[in-house]
Amino acid sequence: MTEIVLPSYANALGTVFGGQVAAWIDIAAGVAAMRHARNIVVTASMDDLHFVAPAHVGEIVVLQAHVNRVFTTSMEVGVRVEAENPLTGERRHTATAYLTFVALDAAGQRIAVPPLLPESEAERRRYQQAEQRRIWRLERRQMRDSEE
Numbered sequence: 001m002t003e004i005v006l007p008s009y010a011n012a013l014g015t016v017f018g019g020q021v022a023a024w025i026d027i028a029a030g031v032a033a034m035r036h037a038r039n040i041v042v043t044a045s046m047d048d049l050h051f052v053a054p055a056h057v058g059e060i061v062v063l064q065a066h067v068n069r070v071f072t073t074s075m076e077v078g079v080r081v082e083a084e085n086p087l088t089g090e091r092r093h094t095a096t097a098y099l100t101f102v103a104l105d106a107a108g109q110r111i112a113v114p115p116l117l118p119e120s121e122a123e124r125r126r127y128q129q130a131e132q133r134r135i136w137r138l139e140r141r142q143m144r145d146s147e148e
C-alpha cells in the first residue's frame with residue numbers, strides 16, 4: 001500500500017503523525033488478513049509498533065503487510081513501513097508493527113482461518129518467530145485482564 005505524506009498528515013516539524021501511520025498500518029494489515037481469510041476480520045491487537053525514523057511531507061510511504069502465521073481463529077500480520085524519496089527512489093525503514101486479527105462470520109461469531117503454509121526461508125522465519133510473539137502477547141493480555 002502506498003500513501004503520500006500530505007501537509008494535513010504532518011506535525012509542526014513537517015513529519016507525519018504517528019497516529020496516521022498507525023491507521024495506515026491497520027488498513028494494510030487488515031487487507032492482508034482479509035485476503036488470506038476471505039472473511040470479515042477485526043483487529044484484536046497491535047503490538048511492537050516502533051517508529052524508528054520520521055517520514056517527511058512530500059515523501060511516499062510504502063507499507064508491506066505479510067500474514068506471518070495463522071493460529072485458529074486469529075492470525076498475526078507483520079507490517080514494515082518505509083519512506084521513499086519520490087525524486088531519487090531512495091527508501092528507509094521508518095516503522096514496524098505486528099497485529100493480530102480475528103475472523104468473524106456474518107453473525108459476529110469467531111470462525112477458523114484457513115491454514116498458512118510458509119514456503120520461502122523468510123516466510124518460515126516469520127512463521128517461527130510469530131509463535132513466540134503470540135506467547136508474549138497472550139501473557140500480557142492475561143496480566144492486563146487480571147489487573148482489571
Ligand SMILES: CC(C)(COP(=O)(O)OP(=O)(O)OC[C@H]1O[C@@H](n2cnc3c(N)ncnc32)[C@H](O)[C@@H]1OP(=O)(O)O)[C@@H](O)C(=O)NCCC(=O)NCCS
Nearest residue numbers: 041042043044045071072073074075100102110137138141
Ligand atoms: C478480538 C475479539 C473478537 C476476541 O474475542 P474474545 O472473546 O476475546 O476471543 P478469545 O479469547 O476466544 O480469542 C479468540 C482468538 O483471538 C486471539 N486473541 C484474543 N485477544 C487477543 C489479543 N489481545 N491479542 C492477540 N490475540 C488475541 C486468541 O488468542 C484467539 O486466537 P485463536 O483462536 O487463533 O487461538 C474481541 O475481543 C473483539 O471483538 N474485540 C474488538 C475488536 C475491534 O473492535 N477491533 C477494532 C476495530 S476492527
